[in-house]
Amino acid sequence: MRDLITLHEDRLFPVEPAAREVARRLYNEIKDRPIISPHGHTNPSWFADNENFPNPAELLIIPDHYVFRMLYSQGIPLEALGIPHAGGPSDEAVKPDPREIWRLFARHFYLFRGTPSSMWLNWVFREVFGLEQRLSEETADTYYDRIDQLVQTDEFKPRALMDRFNIEVIATTEDPLDPLDHHAKLKSEGWGHRVLTAYRPDNVVDPEYENFSQNLDRLGEMSGFDTRQYDGYLNALAERRVHFKNHGATSSDHGHPTAFTADLSHTEAKDLFARVRHGKATPEDAELFRGHMLTEMARMSVADGLVMQIHPGSYRNHNGLILSKFGRDKGADIPTATDYVRALKPLLNKYGNNPAFSLIIFTLDETSYSRELAPLAGHYPCLKLGPAWWFHDSPEGMRRFREQVTETAGFYNTVGFNDDTRAFLSIPARHDVARRCDCAFLARLVVEHRLDEDEALQVATDLTYNLVKQAYKL
């Protein structure tokens, strides 16, 4: 009994019986809605090629920085978890056996107590793979064998899981230099409406990005515009946006260190471009250029209708040693205090009242919810708030988001849930957590007589499905 995975039907609902009843009723009405996943990082080749996933370690541990960062924080070397060194071929001599990685993970699974990772993973273990005992040192091999066997079957191929998971549509994220071959294949095979791309130009608008200058050369080749000149560069970016639109994109995504925007004159922008074009930007130049390019992207958004998303506030690759040994995205990105009010003013001044413009803002700095973002979203017609993001994509994080945003911005200036993940198997669990948390929040409003239950049900449906489709033009 005590060694079974608990996946209680009332999990995440308020414990008080009257509130729990309301939460249950709301949840039952929306739990079977299809999943709309408008923002995420799954690999489009999975859906295009529809091949089987690899072994349990390569499926569930090695690609998931939520998982290996926690293990690393308790002294487990990344090498022991099979995280490959950056650059150069991986050294097979030191690469650990996947089963050994899995055992190491199993032994330390208690570290995830109280974290959303444990909820997501337990859902995957039980609902996807039918495992009933908790993961532990004792059950590690049973887990490994079962998962390893199942992922080799047809039922566990990506497209089959798309159906099983009831995913109506999923967006991946590509940069403008991506040829979008996988999406072309998906389109040709009738899957284009279910797997979309999204346009993420960080590597060609951020002068501090690795190989920025070469990236712009390549952008020129791909688009047919002369990216040695500012005007050609802008044309190239716009051309790629249209190319992405043709492969299903309805949104762009911008992962800048800050929310800073600028609105330079054409002459100033040309001069700045000339300075940054060849990788010789000062940090101030780089920040100014990124800020100006956000405003340029807003301009293009007005023209081509792609919804703009800004995800600021992460200090990327904080751990120098890890960056040099293992490369980017190894769980060492740390949020920082982020201003939106002054930062977004140039962009909002120019396009904030334009009915053709849609902007979705995310934050890693929860202090901005009630202080800055809800007041901004409760005023500017272009602006909607993205859901609780990254570290805050969790029951407590979602609760804080709703508690701090709703009273000023309402529900209708938010856009439903994003899973924002590359952990494909956990997508239903993540959406389920969001649905449960929204129902729990709404149930509290109902039992405190702040909202009637029929209204709460309408809101739950909108948050789960309607607002997502509207906000992302799906």
Added chain:
Amino acid sequence: MRDLITLHEDRLFPVEPAAREVARRLYNEIKDRPIISPHGHTNPSWFADNENFPNPAELLIIPDHYVFRMLYSQGIPLEALGIPHAGGPSDEAVKPDPREIWRLFARHFYLFRGTPSSMWLNWVFREVFGLEQRLSEETADTYYDRIDQLVQTDEFKPRALMDRFNIEVIATTEDPLDPLDHHAKLKSEGWGHRVLTAYRPDNVVDPEYENFSQNLDRLGEMSGFDTRQYDGYLNALAERRVHFKNHGATSSDHGHPTAFTADLSHTEAKDLFARVRHGKATPEDAELFRGHMLTEMARMSVADGLVMQIHPGSYRNHNGLILSKFGRDKGADIPTATDYVRALKPLLNKYGNNPAFSLIIFTLDETSYSRELAPLAGHYPCLKLGPAWWFHDSPEGMRRFREQVTETAGFYNTVGFNDDTRAFLSIPARHDVARRCDCAFLARLVVEHRLDEDEALQVATDLTYNLVKQAYKL
């Protein structure tokens, strides 16, 4: 049933039965206490002239930026809501019919789900106007007709509502250039003790205020002091404070962009005044002058006994287009991160330990509650904390205020509730929300055995009535 306005007798109380019982008992003891409204923005002419209010749109929508900002955020043009353009006579040709404005509002009333505006408005609809069906597109005309008819009756004149609402005393806010004619009339008609003024000198202490220079000329004429000189300027401000005191003022109010204070020498201050006097202040000069004038206002407060209120941290008129078309106060003021610890030090260094000085601080940056404001208020004898303000004058906002302030500053370094509103009809609803939220918070302390119920009752009474009167010297 499901289309009736829900105004449940237990609204905003905890749902757990034992806690709800305590909240009810506390609330029943304090709910009928008279309303003390020491800080707000009602129009004194209402009470002085006692004329009927206008039609529903002009009564409830056009003056309420909480309402029209939400509608604007969802793409409804301000023109369609009857918000007049700034400057020049309003163009009757484009001014929409008030009934059409009302219908537009009714159609979008669902946007306010989960916001305090919906609680306040539903209370006004049901308790003031006796409307029982929810507001919707279908009931819009019924609402319009009923409200339009009632507001023309004697029972709905301002003074009658003052009695009906059990408002013992209400303060309005005027600037030093206001002749206070309405308050003089009120005094002569025996209403001087119920409608007070408060002294808000932003337009004569902030060099960046519109027409600052002309305002100082006018201040000179009204006070009889030479405001071309710094000393005459200080005398003029002091003379106006006494004038306000004679019209009932017990407090001053200061709405600065930051909490920055400075304590310049007389010579430095004179030189700075000379620079800013004629509208040629740099932004740094302006900030320094505002900061110095807060300290000067504290000095005058020690002399004349007016309680000083500082309301910092709003980035005013963030939307340039809205400002240029519609003017100030159109729902585009956005809070910013605000420091108090360094900012207030010069002022507190000079007057913080002076028993004759009373300072009430408000914030729009909730992060300062537990970090800065509660620790400051729990030490400095002059300092009390104003209630959750503006965007945070809401159930969740009030809860955060008590949860984050009480453990360090206690209850007795707070000052009860301010409605801070120009929406006269909603004043009882706002005070009722505050009373309910305080009782809900206290009930939690009681059922968690952190406070005895008799103590909680004393605290509830103090927060509702006694502390307000003490803090504002009423």
Added chain:
Amino acid sequence: MRDLITLHEDRLFPVEPAAREVARRLYNEIKDRPIISPHGHTNPSWFADNENFPNPAELLIIPDHYVFRMLYSQGIPLEALGIPHAGGPSDEAVKPDPREIWRLFARHFYLFRGTPSSMWLNWVFREVFGLEQRLSEETADTYYDRIDQLVQTDEFKPRALMDRFNIEVIATTEDPLDPLDHHAKLKSEGWGHRVLTAYRPDNVVDPEYENFSQNLDRLGEMSGFDTRQYDGYLNALAERRVHFKNHGATSSDHGHPTAFTADLSHTEAKDLFARVRHGKATPEDAELFRGHMLTEMARMSVADGLVMQIHPGSYRNHNGLILSKFGRDKGADIPTATDYVRALKPLLNKYGNNPAFSLIIFTLDETSYSRELAPLAGHYPCLKLGPAWWFHDSPEGMRRFREQVTETAGFYNTVGFNDDTRAFLSIPARHDVARRCDCAFLARLVVEHRLDEDEALQVATDLTYNLVKQAYKL
């Protein structure tokens, strides 16, 4: 009945019956665990000399800045509370009678409603002194007489209370200039394993500390190294660390104004030392030196194994008048916004991945919990998070800590509770509050089906006992 102290057996537990049941069960399993107090400010002479404590005012009011700051904030002069003036002998003529101080405190005890001080004090009154009536003006003398009588008995001597309180080990805090005579005596009398020291070098690494230059002279004399030179200074600090280790220290503690760290070259550091050595540091020099010395302390920590604690973010002695009249530590330290991400990078870059390094970070800026500290602790192997600290060592503060930290850092990157107090009699009450709050938080996770009860029990045990001993190497 209503005048009895309420010390309900379920205090601080959730009110909902199912959750309360879980909290009770968890608490019953851990409530009798010995107290581990790895960080605090009790006076080692109490335990070394084992003399009786003084009268109630000198025992419970005069040394407790939580208590007298609240009284001062409501206009009670510190002189009336017996707080001695700084410097010079205390003037017996004005020193109030301890019984009068006690009466003044009793009359104002209502000010502490809702604060942790009232919980701690009520526990001391009832559990330590057997008082049953609430403290008030009426019972003030009864309290005084009872406490005054009991503290003169053998049962209330420090070592007897250590046993009665079930304190397994307690650490005091000394600076490197302390000869550690009391700890030497304790060691010689067989108490060395129960009363440890901790190394707090602020007065010899902060150039802005009073008498910094003389302190370094003295450091040189004590250590036998030439502290006029940078290398000798480093050797002296290291020598003292070893001396402290020999007196039981397992940790160092660093109370800097910010979390800023720096990593200067040896030449830069020598030059900077030469500038600051004789008290002529600019504020920038001082900050840079403090920051560099944190990194040096980390280096020494790797070498000698002392666990490093950083407590940043307090603006010390904010009230100039109080500082000049009464000296430091008089309740006028105010938290400020604190950055960790950029601030700690130099130190973490150098030692963050070193398995021999242990760093515990505390904060007074709760906004950093979810934004910075949990993400850092959930990645860096060296880093653990200290418990909710100082103003936040309270039920609401502890709840916020767990809610904002757990989902990203888990439980196992935290270190259990610190009482951090000089109020010896309240130590069991403080640990009891922490245990109850942890059980309440865990109970919520259990009833929301986010954690199984057997797992919660393991976590509760770890937070109460195991993690403390591990983190502090006890």
